[in-house]
Amino acid sequence: MAMTTDVHLRDLRYFLAVAEELHFTRAAERLYVSQPALSKQVRALERQLGVELFRRDRHGVALTGAGEALLPYARRVLDAWAEGATALATRRSTLVVGMSTSPGRGGLLPAVRSRFTAAHPDAELQVRQVSWSDPTAGLADGDADVAFVWLPLPDAERYTWTVVAEEPRLVALPEGHPLADRAELDFADLADEPFLALPRSAGPLRDYWLALDEHPGRTVRVGAEIAGTEETYEALVAGLGICLVAAGNTPLISLGGVVTRPVRGVSPSRYVLAWRKGDRRPLVRGYAEACAAVRLSIG
Template sequence: MVMDARVRDLRYFVAVAEELHFTRAAERLYVSQPALSKQIRMLEGQAGAELFERGRREVRLTDAGAALLPHARRVIAEWDAARASVARVVADRARVFTLGMSTSPGRGGLLPAIRSRFTAARPDVRIRLRQVAWYDTTAGLADGACDAAFVWLPLPEPERFRWTVVAEEPCLVAMADGHPLAARETVDFADLLDEPFLAIPAEAGPLRDYWLATDARGGRPPRIAAEVASTEETYEALAAGLGVVLLAAGNARLVTLGGVVARPVRGLPPSRFALAWRTDDRNPLLRDCIRACREATRAS
């Protein structure tokens, strides 16, 4: 038997099989009796057999109809269960807003302030934080893994994203505490031109160039001593004296542990930390997150 029946047709069939009366089945299904009869005839055509014996006073299942009935019920039950599962996933996703980050947004309690304002507006929604490797400078925005993300500017493909700046911080240079420049209170960037630098991965694109201060080098290429893809790798490379690295003031505490110091750098613009989102995102929760972020930023 070759069949390509729709679930709706199977529902019609089961209703008639249980009522054994076309009019009552039509009333139960909220359809007209002629429409129901037409769909049953079409289902019989697909099944290649009559499913009901139609008499003047009664309707009975044929042997073919009796054979189909348990399968039809099972298909309907499976489909209802599948729809319920999908609905739960959609509902769960609607109640979760994912924030990406490759660097902790600490910065004077910014994240708790955003979370509290967002939760006040959306008490039924949970914020989920997602840590993303430095290879992805969009912190999960580009591939849709995150709804919004804390990022360092500039972003690759800036036309794909929008953002609001949450912090502007002076640039520091971190180095081993035995480095000749470590004794200075402030370092001129000109004195760093010949230093070996630690660089974030090449996949970071324009952000890699930014943290190497390529625009401030007057065409002189940077000396790359090593690539680092995490805070831990950066600290280990600094402590080992492999090179120096530029970083935002708010991140200095992450690497100035034993054997590493950070000094302000003259001659570089401040770094910009932002909350970013996809330009085409129409998620209503996004608007609440942006509003909470801007309010928290103004308050700080």
């Protein structure tokens, strides 16, 4: 079987996840992508290679002979790439910082960068923007070394974190919404409203921003799914729904046509810098220490 030259690492990563899970839904959850998107990508890979890699029927998913043949080579390629990326990062003293939105919050990010680079002048910092579909902002798949994320994290036992900010959750509404005239709202006032929701791949974080855990048995009507700040703003302006937002993020969406209001009955949000448990590299520890020190200095 001849592999085409334009097969990407992502394709092999998707193939490997399905091959190891033998279940598209579990593989999608592991990769933080939707199941339809994963199935579509795997079928595209099969078309590229001109072979069927998986046998799908009512009994489940199984590797075909071609899939079995490809499996060890896919593992070898991905392992070699991971080793190469690690070697390069070590050689260049690079630290990759993942995030879904800029932390903002009184200039936190540049202040952390300044303190970190003063202590590690030879280190290179790379900031990687990640869709809200991955609540770990790159930590889960190793694309980031540290990441600014919201709690709760899926598979929380895999990570360690330091709290960056604990902030009230406000409700964001189109400025013409009937509830926008009130200075403060009860969460019960929002019971019949459509909500903007994170992608399902965000797992417990989707439920958290819908406040499902704090209001057991509540049903929610989802007006639209959003995976980034711009999508959120556009959906709010279009009247597709309302959403909860951390106080520190209100400047990102409180533009023309959108207002935020305090809401009683929901707990504060926690924004953290997280890293993989057991990762004791000096740059990871140094960035966490810089972040903790800056948080104390800016209150």
